[in-house]
Amino acid sequence: MSAARQDAAAATPAMRVETPLARFWSEFAESRLALFGLALLTLVALIALLAPLIAPQNPYDLNQLDIMDARLAPGEVSGDGRITYWLGTDGQGRDMLSAMMYGLRISLSVGALSAIFAMALGTIVGLVAAWLGGRWEAVIMRIVDIQLGFPAILVALILLSVLGQGVDKVLIALVIVQWAYFARTARGSALVERRREYIEAASCLDLSGPRIVLRHLLPNCLPPLIVIATIQVAEAIALEATLSFLGLGVPVTEPSLGMLIANGFNFLLSGYYWISVFPGLLLAVAIVAINLVGDQLRDVLNPRLRK
């Protein structure tokens, strides 16, 4: 506990008991940069959630597109004067702002879903490895080591070339790439936690193995896993964008941000910069926001850095 907070506690004696959540929040809020990241992340998430309501145009509805409006510069008005293309249009006359909002939905949900699935899978495997010990643990951790030895982009590329295209295939590939990080972290903290007294106490009560692992071990292993999960969401978004850019990610019909950037690549050399630049900026903002939050979470949730 910092000196400042002790003073604050002394100033309002016995009135406010700090709940763990309140303490977590006040520690998190110590960094203005992290608060900025959180605000940015909230904004980005809201835009993605509300895209169908706030986007000027449905970019998937071909009836709303006018090929005559193709490659209009930012700020120009459509031929029939109905909408202003604040961020310009792409090669098919699609409003970039709308396309980016919908693309953000796909990028964020692919990133978040793959991290959640990978966390569930990796955590279970890691906890089981730590709980069983012995040969099982050795085999599982060997697999984890081997997998982490290979660059994520390479594994994902090969998986996608085998699985084929589609959002579901991208999700599978990302989960396979990421589960090992969670497994290693979960096992690491489970090995520390299982030597603690409360686990011993639970064992003395003759609770079943699964119950001890799920109800006692798991909650205490969560903090480092949450940090990894945050960082992996950012990783997954970047990876999905890269794969889509290489032509092995999500299908063209529902472009993610990476796909939008790839489409703009062909126009970049002719000077139509906005088709690539704006989706890329949005992608960067989303990833930076997540990383800022993740950085601060790591500091707050790391017991070794506790002041």
Add this chain to the structure above:
Amino acid sequence: MLVFIIRRLLQSLLALAVMSLLVFVGVYLIGDPVAILASPDATEVDREQIARALGLDRPLWEQYAVFVGEALRGNFGKSFVFGQPAMGLIFERMGATVELALVATVVSILVGLPLGIYAGLRPDGIAGRSIMAGSILGFSLPTFWVGLMLIMIFAVQLGLLPASGRGQVGSFLGLHSSLFTLNGIVHLILPATTLALVRAATTIRLARAGVREVLHMDYVKFARAKGLPERRVIGVHVLKNIMIPIVTVTGLEIGSVIAFAVVTETIYAWPGMGKLLIDSIVNLDRPVVVAYLIVVLFILVMLNLIVDILYSVLDPRVRLGEQKG
């Protein structure tokens, strides 16, 4: 030491064998190469002929047995598309990729190390904070997008640097490299910078963390107490000790730089093996994909080994022989 190296080599061979099986089975499931090679009006007989010529009509395990037998003799089959030995194609293009990866790694250290040390010495100054903010950006910005932006600024808008290709390749002492001609170096600038960005960000963070830790050590205080000039304290006593994690991480990451060159090569039309991999995946050119993976696996496994050995040289506290596998 010798026992350690032999044991590690055996482990590496086992890993290679397992991975080759996985790769082969995995890649076998990719589409049907006959459909791509045969002309649209080919008859059923033509198709069978093509399949037989490629050995695709035999059962999977037999194909694998043939593959392993041939692989041990260094033959990975002929490319379906080019009609040349797959390994030869990879080796032809490997030079360009290795050159790109090495230059990028060197650039990332030359840029990242001084910046990281500076940020570590003055963590609260404006420059130190800006450097750290920059490194977060370096992590977060997707490489391919940074590449596109560099092309837009330096090639399209300013017209200063070429945006694609490798340029002239010179040779010196039997080595072929773009580094030996001015035209080649100019072509190398943008791709190498793009590829170096993420690595530089990591190096900055490692160097900064290392400096902040080492500065409080007794030997640094003692060196200062002896009255050594600050330049020597930082340049020798601090630098030597922060190099251990940096060398380890940089060494291990050369493999992933080579893998990530896939993206950079695609953007800049760099004629390396990464671009060949993407083309081969698109064309279902199975032997080339397998040959690429085997080569990269081999590089990764060897890098791991070399880094482990280097580690023990840099840090005498590490005793390799005592590790139980």
